[in-house]
Amino acid sequence: MNVKTWFADIEINEDGSVADCSPCTQDVQQLAERLLVFQADPKQIPPAGFDPVQNAIECGFVAGETEYYSLLQQVCIAATRLKIKNSYSPDLRIIHAVEALDDIDEAANLLAERLGIWYGEHFPEAGMLTENLAKFVAENGLRQDLQQDSQFHEAARSSVGMEMDAEDGAIIKAFAADLTSLYERRHVIEAYIHKNMEQLAPNLDEVAGANLGARLISMAGGLQSLSRMPSSTIQVMGANQALFKHLRGKATSPKHGIIFNHPLIKNSHPKIRGKMARALASSLSIASRVDAFSGQLNPAIKEKLDRKVQSIKEGSK
Amino acid sequence: MKVKTFHENIFTLQQGKKRFLATRNLSPGFEVYGERLVQVEQAEYRIWEPKRSKLAAMLLKKLPSPFTNTSKVLYLGSATGTTVSHVSDIVQQGVVYAVEFSPRTMRDMLPICEERPNIIPLLADASKPQSYANVVEPVDVIFQDVAQPDQASIALSNVQHFLKPGGYLLMSIKARSVDSTAKPDTVFKQQLKTLLEQDNSKLELVKKQKLAPFHIDHLGVVVKKTE
Numbered sequence: 065m066n067v068k069t070w071f072a073d074i075e076i077n078e079d080g081s082v083a084d085c086s087p088c089t090q091d092v093q094q095l096a097e098r099l100l101v102f103q104a105d106p107k108q109i110p111p112a113g114f115d116p117v118q119n120a121i122e123c124g125f126v127a128g129e130t131e132y133y134s135l136l137q138q139v140c141i142a143a144t145r146l147k148i149k150n151s152y153s154p155d156l157r158i159i160h161a162v163e164a165l166d167d168i169d170e171a172a173n174l175l176a177e178r179l180g181i182w183y184g185e186h187f188p189e190a191g192m193l194t195e196n197l198a199k200f201v202a203e204n205g206l207r208q209d210l211q212q213d214s215q216f217h218e219a220a221r222s223s224v225g226m227e228m229d230a231e232d233g234a235i236i237k238a239f240a241a242d243l244t245s246l247y248e249r250r251h252v253i254e255a256y257i258h259k260n261m262e263q264l265a266p267n268l269d270e271v272a273g274a275n276l277g278a279r280l281i282s283m284a285g286g287l288q289s290l291s292r293m294p295s296s297t298i299q300v301m302g303a304n305q306a307l308f309k310h311l312r313g314k315a316t317s318p319k320h321g322i323i324f325n326h327p328l329i330k331n332s333h334p335k336i337r338g339k340m341a342r343a344l345a346s347s348l349s350i351a352s353r354v355d356a357f358s359g360q361l362n363p364a365i366k367e368k369l370d371r372k373v374q375s376i377k378e379g380s381k
Numbered sequence: 382m383k384v385k386t387f388h389e390n391i392f393t394l395q396q397g398k399k400r401f402l403a404t405r406n407l408s409p410g411f412e413v414y415g416e417r418l419v420q421v422e423q424a425e426y427r428i429w430e431p432k433r434s435k436l437a438a439m440l441l442k443k444l445p446s447p448f449t450n451t452s453k454v455l456y457l458g459s460a461t462g463t464t465v466s467h468v469s470d471i472v473q474q475g476v477v478y479a480v481e482f483s484p485r486t487m488r489d490m491l492p493i494c495e496e497r498p499n500i501i502p503l504l505a506d507a508s509k510p511q512s513y514a515n516v517v518e519p520v521d522v523i524f525q526d527v528a529q530p531d532q533a534s535i536a537l538s539n540v541q542h543f544l545k546p547g548g549y550l551l552m553s554i555k556a557r558s559v560d561s562t563a564k565p566d567t568v569f570k571q572q573l574k575t576l577l578e579q580d581n582s583k584l585e586l587v588k589k590q591k592l593a594p595f596h597i598d599h600l601g602v603v604v605k606k607t608e
Contacts, residue, residue, distance in 0.1 A: 069515045099516065106511040112542045117518050133476060137501050140516065141494055144487060144504045151484035311562045 068108040069116045070099050070139065071125045087125035090135060096142035103143075154264055155287045161257050162282040168250045175243045183236060185226045189219040195247045201240035206233040266361040267351035271344075271369060276325055280348065283322060291349075291356035298352075299323065299345035323348065328373060336380045343372045384421050388446040390471040394419060394426060402429040402437050404470035408496050413466040427470065431595040434464040435526050435553040438595035444588050444603050447549035451475045453520040455543050457507040457535070458482075458527035462490035462500075468524070469497045478517045480507050508535045510542045519545045528558040533575035537582065546608045550584070556598040565598045576604065583607045 066075050075084035088095060110116070117132055126132045176194040183190070183197065187207040192200055204210055206228050207220035214220075228236070254275070261274040265287055268277035283301055284290035290298070300307050302322030309315040320329055320341040329340050347369040354362050383395040387402065394401045403419065403426040410425070412418050417428040431438040440446055448454070448468070452475040459465045459479035468477050479494070480503045481487045487504045494500045505513045507527055520543050525536045536552050544550060554572050556565035569589075577584055585605050592599040 067515075102515050103505055103512045106509075106514065109511045109514050113519055113545075114514075115518050116516065133501075134498065136516065137494065137498065140501045140503060141491065144491060144502045147504045148484045148488055148491075308561065 065111075066108055067110045067114065068102055069110060069119065070095060070102070070136070071116070071120050072123055073108070074119060074123065082119060082122050085119070085123040087120075087123045090125075092135075092138045092142050095135075095139040096146055099139060099143040100147060103147075153286055153288065155281050158257060158260055158264060158278050159282045159286070161253050161260070162278045165250065165253050165257070168246060168253070172243065172246045172250065175239075175246065179236075179240055179243055183240075186228050186232075186236075187216075187220065187223055187225045189223050189225070190216060195244075198240045198243040198247060201237060202244045205237045209233065265352065265355040266359070267354045267365055268348065270361065270363075270366050271347050271351045272323075272326060276323065279322055279325075280352070287352060287356050291352040293349065293352075295342075295346040295349035298349050299341050333380070336376055339376045340373065343369060343376065347372075382419060382421055384424075384426070388440070389449050390473065391440065391446060391448070392426060394421070394428070402431065402441060403427060404429055404467045405473075407470045407473060407499070411496055413493055414461070414463045416463075427467065429467050434467065435592060435596055435599060435601070436464050436467070436524060436551070438592045438599075439551065439553065439590070439601035439603075441595070442590045442592060442601060444551070444590050444601050447522050447551070447603070448472055449475075449521070452522050453518060454478065455517055455520045455523045455539065456480065457523065457525040457539060459490060459502075460526075461486050462493040464526070465490070465500060466493055466497065469500050472499065475499060475521075476501060476518075478503060478513075478520070480505055480513065482506050507539065510539045514542060517543055519543060519548075521545055521548045523548070523550045525550070525552040528555040530559050532559065533572040537576055537579065540584065540604075540606060541582075544606050546583075546606055548606050549587070550602075550604040550606070552602050552604075553592065553596070554600045554602060555596075556600070565600075569600045572600075573602065576602075 066073060072085050072087040074082060077083045088098065117129060120126050120132050121128065126135060176198065179198060179201065180193060183201055190197065190200065207223055207225065210217050210220050257278045258274040261269040261277050265277055265281065272280060280298065281287050281290055284293060300318050300321045303318035303320065306315065306318035310317045319338040323341060323344055324330060326344055328344055329337050332340050347365055351365050354365065385393050385395065387393045390404065392403045392405065394403050406418065406425040406427050412427065416430065419426045419428065429437045431441050448471045450473055452472040454468055454472055454475065454477045456465055456468060456477050456479045459481045462479065465477060465479045476499050478501045479490065481490065484504060487502065490502060494502045503513050503516065508531070523539055523544050525532065527535060529535060532554060536550060540550050554569055556568040559568045559572060577586055583606055585607050587603040587605050589600055589602045592601050
C-alpha cells in the first residue's frame, strides 16, 4: 500500500513495515505546500493507527523525535500562514464597508441628536435636523453671523434662543463640521459599496440593490456562504428573534427579515408581503448563486421576478 | 500562595479562602490571553479560569484528567488558543495537535504556537479527519470543543482514526449549538447515543457531568477507548 505523509510517499507492506520510502528534502516551504495539496484533496490516506513519527525515523528523514517535532511545527506554521493568507475573499471588503456604514450611522445619529439639542438652545427657529442642520451650522455658525440674504435672517433677529458668544460659536461650529465630515464619509463609503457590488455581485446588485445586497452578504458572512443558503433562510435572515420564537412554537413564522427593506416588500400591501418575500428571497438566492459561481450578469433573474411580482399583484386584486 | 497538585502537571493555588486552578508556564514571562501569572518558589504559574475554558470547568467538576507529562493530544476546535496553551503547559514533554477551522481565529493562535514548541497548528476541518491524517500520529487524548450540530459524529470519526487503544476522549457538548430549540437533556442523550451506541465503536463512558455554573447547557464527557 502506498501512503502519503507530510514528509514522504511511503510504500508499506501488509504487516505495516516500510517497503520503500523516498523522503522529501527538509525544505520548510516546499513541505508546507505539499501539506496543503494533501489537505485540499486527501489521497492515499494513511490508515488508522499509522505512526508517522517512527516511519520518519526509519525512512531516514529525521534523526530523532526532537528533530521531527521541531520540523513538523515549522512546516505546519508555514502551511497555516499560507492558508490564512489565501483565505481572504474579495467580499470581505464589502462586509467591512457595510459594517463601517452601520457604525457611522450609529455615531452620526448620536452626534446629530446632540447638535440638535445644543444648537436648538441658541436658534430653535432654524427647524432643521441631522445632515441639513450639521451643514447649516458648519457653514454659518451662530445666528448673529448669518448673511443678510439668508432666508433665516429675519427669524434669527427675533429668535427666542439663548445668547452665544464667539467662543461658543467656534466650538459648536467645529462640532458641526466634524459631523458633516462624518456624513460625507458615509456617502463615500456608500458609493464604494455600490461600485464594488456591481463588480462582485452584479445579479444581487440588480435584484436587491447595492445596499441590501451588501447587507445580505455581510450577514451571511460572505458571498459563498450566502449562495449556499436556502431561500427560506434568506427570507427570514435578520428576523432571528421572531424566528426562534416561532421555532419554540410560540408564534407564527416571520414573513421577512432584512429583505423587508426592499421596496417590493416595503411598498406592498401587508396582505401580499409574505408572497412577495418568498418570491424575492428565491430570486435573491438564485442571484447570489450565479454571482458566486459565474459572476456574469444574467438579466433573466430580474425578469422572472418581475413576472412573478406581476402575477402576485394581479392575483390579489 | 500555597501550591497543591491537582492532577499531573495541574495545580491549585490557595490564596486565603480562594482556590485557583493553574498550570506551570511553559514559556515563563509570557501570558497568552491576559491571564494572571503567579510566581511561587522559582516556578511561574498561569491561573486557569473555568469560566473561560471548558476543560478547566470539566476538571473542577471532578471529571478525571487523562493528561500526563508526555501525552500526545489531538485538540479539536482550538479557537484562539487559550485552553490549548494550558494543555501545552500540562503536556510539557508531549505534543498538542491543534485543529481549528476558522482562519480568523487561527491567526490569533499562531503567535502562541511560535512561543511554545509543543503545539502543532492545523488549519483544517475537524469533520474531515482524513485531511490531516498525513500529519497527526496516534494520540493518547482527544479533546473536543467544536460546538457543531454533529459534534458527536465529528468526535467519533477522529476517535476511530487517531485515538490509541486505552486512550481517552474528552468532549464538551454544547446543547445550544446542536439544537437551539430542543431541551438540553434530550440533546445530550441523543449525542451520547451517537457516540456510544455504534457497532464496534469500542467506546465506554467513564463519566459525564454538566458544566454549570461555569458554562450553561454544556455537558462534559469523558470516554475511554477499550481496545
